[in-house]
Amino acid sequence: MEGSSGTSGADGIEVTLLPGAGALLEAHARELPQRDDLCGAFCGALALNAAGLRDRGGDELDQDAVALAAGSLVSREPQPEILPGGERGRRDYRLELPRIDDGTLSGTTAAGVVAAIGSVSGGAAEAIPLAGPWTVDTLAGAFALGASLRRPAALLANHHTRYLWGSHASLPQLLGHLLHGSDDGPPPDWEVGHFACIVGRATGPAGTLYALADTYPALGTRGVHMQPAARLAAALERRAEPAGGVIAVVLREDAERLRSGARELGLREELWDNGTPTAERAA
Secondary structure: OOOEEEEEOOOOEEEEEOOOHHHHHHHHHHHOOOOOOOHHHHHHHHHHHHOOOOEEOOEEOOHHHHHHHHOOEEEOOOOHHHOOOOOOOOOOOOOOOOEEOOHHHOEOOHHHHHHHHHHHOOOOEEEEEEOOOOOHHHHHHHHHHHHOOOOOEEEEEEEEHHHOOOOOOOHHHHHHHHHHOOOOOOOOOOOOEEEEEEEEEEEOOOOEEEEEEOOOOOOOEOOEEEEEHHHHHHHHHOOOOOOOEEEEEEEHHHHHHHHHHHHHHOOOEOOOOOOOOOHHHHO
């Protein structure tokens, strides 16, 4: 499935979806919400589903399968206070995952997500970590690169939410950004290091918004919301927090094209430390 785009209205707002976005959003609607501490694994599973990889050898490639392969760490006790408003958490894990007493260290490393996608897909998919630098231009280039592929492509944003607009921006606020470049969106819903999937982009005469498929239904409209390009780029760059970046997930046949295109954009292919330890470091 190719990336799709179209322009509507006299003001020339163009909407583009990444190839495979429809399948990713179908899986997103089925899987919501993420299980506690599994945002990275949740997004990894969506990327695999978008690529048509829903099971391997009869084993479901869901967020638990990705989490187990990634070495995700689950807090021993629930932490509802760190969740976005309206969410109570979900702990119905299908598989037994490693537990950690210090809930501030729970989650999934970028390296774990990358390794897990290659492992659970049997090499059919590759996860390519793009560490930055993240600017409006490099974000636009990375999105355009993914959208240019004929086969599914997913962009997993490992970002910090403090830089984003709140997820319930009004239509006048969204149009104000696209048509006039205004930045008067709502304050962020929460402030955590997080993963979400970039699925689409709307470009207007004066601004660009990216569509994020997030991990909780309380965010946006059933987990989907729009973010200004400069806000999302800053959230990926994470200057005042542990590092972030984008994990591009493509089928093996498209990996070299993605890699070479990223190099031309000046993006570094390397892993980053997002502040979550491995199980060995946490022990």
